[in-house]
Amino acid sequence: MSGGWQRDGYEAVIGLEIHVQLDTASKMFCACPNRFGDEPNTNVCMVCLAHPGALPVANAEAVRQSARVGLALGCRIPAASEFSRKQYFYPDSPKAYQISQYDQPLCAEGSFHVPGEGAFTVRITRAHLEEDAAKMIHAGGDAGRIQGSAGSVVDFNRAGTPLLEIVTEPDLRSPEQARRFLTLLRATVVAIGASDCDMEKGSLRADANVSIRPIGSAGYGTKTELKNMNSVRFLARGIEAELERQLGLVLAGEEVRQETLHFDPATGGLTSLRSKEEAHDYRYFPEPDLLPVTQDPDDLAALAGQLPELPVARFARLTGAGLPEATALLLATEVELAAYYDELAGRVGDAKVAANWVMGELQAHLNAAGIAADASPVTPARLAGLVGLVVDGTINQTSAKEVFQALVEDPAADAAGVVEARGLAQVGDADELGAIVDGVLADHPEEVAAFKGGREQVIGFLVGQCMKASGGRADAKALQALLRERLSA
Amino acid sequence: MAIDVIGLTAERAAALLRGRECTSEELAQAYLDRIAAVDGELHSYLHVDPERTLAAAREQDASGGDGLAGVPIAYKDLLSTRGVPTTAGSRILEGFVPIESADVVRWGDEAGLVSLGKTNLDEFAMGSSTEHSAYGPTRNPWDVARVPGGSSGGSAAVVASGCAPWALGTDTGGSIRQPAAFCGLVGLMPTYGSVSRFGVVAFACSLEQVGPMTLTVRDAALLQQVIARDSDRDATCTGPREPIALPEAGRLDGITFGVPRAELEAGVEEGVRARFDESLAIAESLGARLVDVELPYARHGLAAYYVIAPAEASANLSRFDGVRYGLRVDAPDVRAMYEATRDAGFGAEVKRRIMIGTYALSAGYHDAYYVQAQRVRTLIRRDFDAAFGQVDAILLPTAPTTAFPIGARLDDPLAMYANDIFTLPVNLAGIPALSVPNGLSEGLPTGLQIIGPAHSENLLLRLGAAFEAEHAFDPVPPAMRSAS
Amino acid sequence: MADVELTPDEVRHVAALARLGLADEEVERLGRELTSILGHVNTIAQLPIADVPPTKHANPHGDALRPDAARPGAPREEALANAPDPTPEGFRVPPIGA
């Protein structure tokens, strides 16, 4: 499934540009709070409103977090990096230039390995620090559409918040690889603590450069840019749709035009945002108001040493603990699931048992409810309570499923309470089990005879009958043992 | 008491206040009266608010501060003043009221200085005559038919005319020193990075500094003590390397001055040259030694400057887009609004520089113009470094001419720019220079420019005080002498 | 670099980049002035100094970074006080257009 996208003699060539909003206390170049969701224009000052005379001063923590991400992406962190002005007029750009990095980025030339079946490596071109733009609230016209709208109101709260832009080489060969790469990258940044990477809030935004070329050719076809996909799933779907569109054009003998496209997940359609015919002339030059950021090799070594366990290492650890690769990859990279798993495994104290619950009951419940793990009413603590009752033999698997459902339905309930209230504690008591077994054997003389005649598989039927008689509460192992004992007596 | 503010130094004003010979309110009132009497003709202030000024003065009287507390001051209208209109001499900022003050204004407030108002300037400090102000030109108190120089022409004129004891200006290519020379004042362009630029409406960030414009060298030192401070809001500012000392005049034994003779051949007016040569003689008479120095790349300073400054300016002025403040000319879409607003809001000189800068940075020309100019800048810095290996300071006229008639150079941008040939190399190198009065040529002031290595302000002020004492120049223009 | 002569179209292109709406007379006049100024500036274009590092900062000793400490911003009324076309919560701009 991780093979390349190939159709009619053409293959996919995909590169990503990812913007990560860094989770700092203050903005990139001023002290205004870096906070999402506040009233419009309440986190603004002279600097982020670009009043005349305002000067930027760069945020040390944004630099530090960016360097940590760069290290995790295998990047070289040059001894000096430099800010530049990227000039363009737009109401969301208060200075009419964005302070970004041009020929001396903070992180250069990395490579990032995506493990598991069909493992692949993506070269990282660069990762650079810059400031985010303001938010335009569009009034009138089609909601969300810019062109033809009746004017906009600008909210500068987001203006000047720190962004790390990560640019890959065009090394991805399928939408699925793009999905896997972005998933792992996101998990890595979250593990580092540099950003919550919440795509719905826009704290992680991905653009894809997409083109196709004849299989085996070394050149590149004309690429288009898919802008601002707000989920990993939509990114893969958008790329898939664009690849199909380009293939259709090429097969029909038409040319792919260089343009910027928007993918609408609701309709699956692609719309052109603006044509790149009038190419931008950003007139970059080094930002005279900011000094180069220098990095001390010793500090960088210390920073690298302080990185937490990253998803790639988790994957290795989990496969080492005996989890299947697919499970390990999921539990290493799906951010919410990984966090859930970590807490559960910690509480339960058994990697495999925890993995089985997460991959089984929990996943089924999350899929059915359409929610992420961190939104589940069955918190890791509550689930750990339930798993504990299974592990110590208080309840059996059958009852455990019932208890799990009860935990889903009643957020106030706890596993022990449910077991108590419903009398689900398993029957392991020899006398009680003995009575049940004796009753079942007495009711099924023919099966008993068959067993004794050598048809050993009949024991399955007898176990089922005993379980039924116990109301599903019998300890299956003890029951088996007791049955065999009575039958061989 | 009736205070005669004509020719009154800030040092003397502070002494009057500390000796309780007058109150800050009386002093402020005396200046406001003087402004009312003469500024109608000079047009050196863009904004005066007597009530606000008097209230600030009364506050100083009540708080019984010491030092400079209660001494009035004027600020170039390029410096942001919280709650007080700041226009940068441009229509595009008409009615703009800053929400914070520039660091240097805050330091002034902290020292208890009382603002008399905001002074006229070339629009966004782009000019050498103050004729490029959107609000009309300022006249030179020495001859009202002539320019006061620029871009800090308003600050120069208010001090020369007795409408403020001192003022702050800014210097990007000579904008403190040249108007100081044209108006018979002392002007200090500090080492780049010793004074905060926060709140100074940006023209060319890598070149400009705020500095004092005063009647005496000691006043320049006193004001520099107030403004030269590290600031955490300007990443390029680290403050002075050592505290600014109050200079005393004295002999110059052991001092070596460099004289770039080759540069002087480049069209210096006869009278200016004669006064300059007299100062060289004064230096020798005080025991200093003169040696020739070469600054081979300085002659390329004008070309480098007219790439770098417009390039930075073109970006700095892009924020004036009619969205968040200032002028807006309505139009049916954003782009048309930008173009109409900026067309109506900027004057001809500003447009000229935005165009040069945009062109120099645009695709295909960036390396040939911008990067090449920054290389020339490196070579100019090296020239100065090499010279300062041999000499303590370099002497040059501040400007090649005296103040020229209003209108004389408006139609020839290159001739206007050429007035800054002796000052701009200093900004390109980021080093300090002091202009002190150097006597009159045909009734008009000339200036002596003393250039030193980075952070040599104390040396420059001491050297300046020595020349000042020998010249015994009267900074009050004849026409301004009779009390109003 | 050879002497430049800016054509009216080049002037208009640069003006468009800088978002300066120019009248035709201004285009003509600026073309002349820019040609003359760039003619002078060109004197440095020929200098054989490609190996000289460009100066980017006049004071290389500045502080590159500030600590990540947040301070409340300006009150919204103050932020909006200078706006040419404010709404109760923001800055209104005309439609983006085609």
Ligand SMILES: [Mg+2]
């Ligand atoms: Mg970017």
Ligand SMILES: [Zn+2]
């Ligand atoms: Zn801010």
